[in-house]
Amino acid sequence: MCIPITLSSAIHATDLITLVYTKIMASSSEMNTGELKKGLWSHEEDQLLISYINRYGIWNWSQMPRFAGLARSGKSCRLRWMNYLKPNVKKGIFSEEEEEIILQSHSVLGNRWSEIASRLPGRTDNDVKNHWHAHLKKRANHQYDMTPKTTKQNDDSVEMIQHPANHVNSNFESCLTSYDNTFLPSSSTTSVYQEINFGDDYYDTGSPGTVDELQCFWQQLYSENMDSGNNVIDQDLLNEDCF
DNA sequence: AAAAGAGGCAACCGCCCTGTA
DNA sequence: ATACAGGGCGGTTGCCTCTTT
Structure with missing residues (x-):
């Protein structure tokens, strides 16, 4: 204005x-x-x-x-x-653990970026989406089956990938006290x-x-x-x- | 040093879902 | 039941910066 x-x-x-x-x-x-x-x-x-x-x-x-x-x-x-x-809102470089969560989640959820982002504390769907297209898409071709599961998964299949995510999330949470100050917008x-x-x-x-x-x-x-x-x-x- | 190309990221667009009157 | 508004989401675009030639 x-x-x-x-x-x-x-x-x-x-x-x-x-x-x-x-x-x-x-x-x-x-x-x-x-x-x-x-x-x-x-x-x-x-x-x-x-x-x-x-x-x-x-x-x-x-x-x-x-x-x-x-x-x-x-x-x-x-x-x-x-x-x-x-x-x-977490800015900065994605960690290996975060990238792993994205790769695993995407292999199950497809392009449901908000759902994937919800597994990464502080990350937004836009960030996850951008990072995927910029860095992870090629990696995923080698590492995971790229057939996207775009339709709703049953609870069991979603639950399967929640375990590693939750495991990493718990690690994130232990770091959150410092994270609040560390990852302020740049x-x-x-x-x-x-x-x-x-x-x-x-x-x-x-x-x-x-x-x-x-x-x-x-x-x-x-x-x-x-x-x-x-x-x-x-x-x-x-x-x-x-x- | 300058131009061209590539990559990354912020933001827009349009569609869809949900709540409400 | 229907129309409308608000909000959420994913796809896409365009700009900026960095790298390469």
């Missing part, structure tokens, strides 16, 4: 909040006309989404972007959150994580139903950034005439 804002050198915080809020609300009509941004997410967009979910939780993906000041589709926000921004969003204390529950904590609540959201977001010395709101966001 690009919202032209002209800054004077002596703008007050309260004026800035009001200005940002006004711009956001004014831009909502633009969002409603379908002019949604696509492509890579900026640091600012990430921060807006994280801050909003941290405050209000996930209540409605299709409505959230408008309240959060994002010119993105709900699906885009959901994808970004699920695959990248959500805490405990991009610029890492700093955002370090600044925000997420609660255990991100869901259904309520929507900002009133203008006052939404104004409060922006005010607190502004305050957090100023307190942490981030200054994202008044510099990165507002400079270059782009919010």
Whole structure:
């Protein structure tokens, strides 16, 4: 979302909040006309989404972007959150054990990536899918029968591959305490994580139903950034005439 | 040093499923 | 029973980076 804002050198915080809020609300009509941004997410967009979910939780993906000041589709926000921004999303190199789980699971489940990913703590279906196409597909040709079992398997056959997976999962769990810090996203969003204390529950904590609540959201977001010395709101966001 | 090709990854698209009115 | 909206999933695309020539 690009919202032209002209800054004077002596703008007050309260004026800035009001200005940002006004711009956001004014831009909502633009969002409603379908002019949604696509492509890579900026640091600012990430921060807006994280801050909003941290405050209000996930209540409605299709409505959230408008309240959060994002010119993105709900699906885009959901994808970004699920695959990248959500805490405990594991980035980095796949271990041998993880690759083994993927290979074994795929030999039974086929391309059911979400099901395969559920056996790998912290990994997303998108990650698993990408890793499969990039690294494991060729290996699987040699190692396993490549006839995909795309239809639903009976519980017994699924259970057979759950044993090795669960065994490895238990090993993962023993490492999770350090994993939380070790596998933070490698991009610029890492700093955002370090600044925000997420609660255990991100869901259904309520929507900002009133203008006052939404104004409060922006005010607190502004305050957090100023307190942490981030200054994202008044510099990165507002400079270059782009919010 | 520059161009071309390959690989990896983030994100979009469209379909499907589920819940609700 | 039906229509609709929201969310989930898998396939695919396109961009960026790295490697090779």
